[in-house]
Amino acid sequence: MVTPLGRALLAAELPVLRAHGLSMWGYVVLVALDDVGLADRPVRTQAALAQSIGADKTRIIGVLDDLQRRGLLQRRPDPADRRVHLLTLTGAGRRLRQSASADIRRGEERLLARLPPGDRDGFLRALRILSAVPAAEIAAADGEGDSARPP
Amino acid sequence: MVTPLGRALLAAELPVLRAHGLSMWGYVVLVALDDVGLADRPVRTQAALAQSIGADKTRIIGVLDDLQRRGLLQRRPDPADRRVHLLTLTGAGRRLRQSASADIRRGEERLLARLPPGDRDGFLRALRILSAVPAAEIAAADGEGDSARPP
DNA sequence: TATTGTTATACTCTATAACTATA
C-alpha cells in the first residue's frame, strides 16, 4: 500500500514543484540544506548530502549545478581542504524552498482532511517514527531467515 | 516521508520475494489475481490487470510468461472473444502467493511493533483510506492552482 | 476500422567506472 501511495503522492507533487521550476531532486536538496542550515551540523561535503537524502553522489551534481546557476545555493571550496565544497543556501533558495513547501503542504492537508481526526494524528506520528528507522534495520527485519542472501 | 519509507520497504521485501523466486511485479500479479479470484469480477484481460496494478500492459507480459511457464497461472483464450486471455491462478500459484505474503507480513509486523499500539491502528486505517483514493484525485488535490499544466 | 496481446524501439533514471585536483 505504501509504494502505490508514494507513487501517487510523488506524481501529485511534481507539477507543483515544476511550477516553482524545481525537479524532485532539486527540491529534496533544498529541503536538506535548509534543514541542516538551522541545525548545528552544516553539510560539508556533497557526498554527505547525497547520502543523507538517499541519492548517489553523482546524481546530485547536475542538480547542484542548476541550483547554483540560478543563485539558489552557494558552492565554494573549503579553505581547510580545498577538495570539499561548502554548500549553503542563499536567501532566494530558502525563500523558494519555503514557498514550494507551503504549496505541497496545502495539497497534503487537503488529502489528510479525508482522514478521521484521530487517525490523522496517529498516521503522521507513525509515519515520522517509521521514517526515522534506518533503512538497514528495515531490511534486516525480514532478511533474518537467511534464505535470501544479497549477491 | 512516504516515498523514502516505500523505498526502504520495497528494498526489504525484494530479498524475501526472491527467496520465493518472485520478482516484485510477479508478486503483485499473483496478489491481484488471487484477490479478484475470490471476488465476483474475474480479470478478463491483461490490459485490465495491468491497469489495476498501476503497470503498463507491455510490462507484465514477460511476467505472465514466466509465471505461466512455472505453472503458477493459466492463460487461455476467451472462447467468446479469442483476442482476450483469461487469467486464472493455479493451486500452486495461490499457495506460493500465500506463503510469500506470510513472509512479508512477518517483516511488516516486526516493523509495526515499533509503533505505539494506538498509532498502529490509526496508521493502518489511514493507510487503507489513502490507498483507496484514486491517483487522479490525489493529483487534482494540488494541481488546481493551474500554474502547472501537464504538456 | 477498432481492439487485444505482442514485439521492437527509444527514452529516462540510476549506478559503475575512469579521470582531475587536492591532500
Added chain:
DNA sequence: TATAGTTATAGAGTATAACAATA
C-alpha cells in the same frame, strides 16, 4: 596512496510505437 568532486559509460526499468490476430 587516498579522497572529493566530476565526467563518461553502461545498465535497468519504463514507456511509445509498430505489428499480428481477431472482432
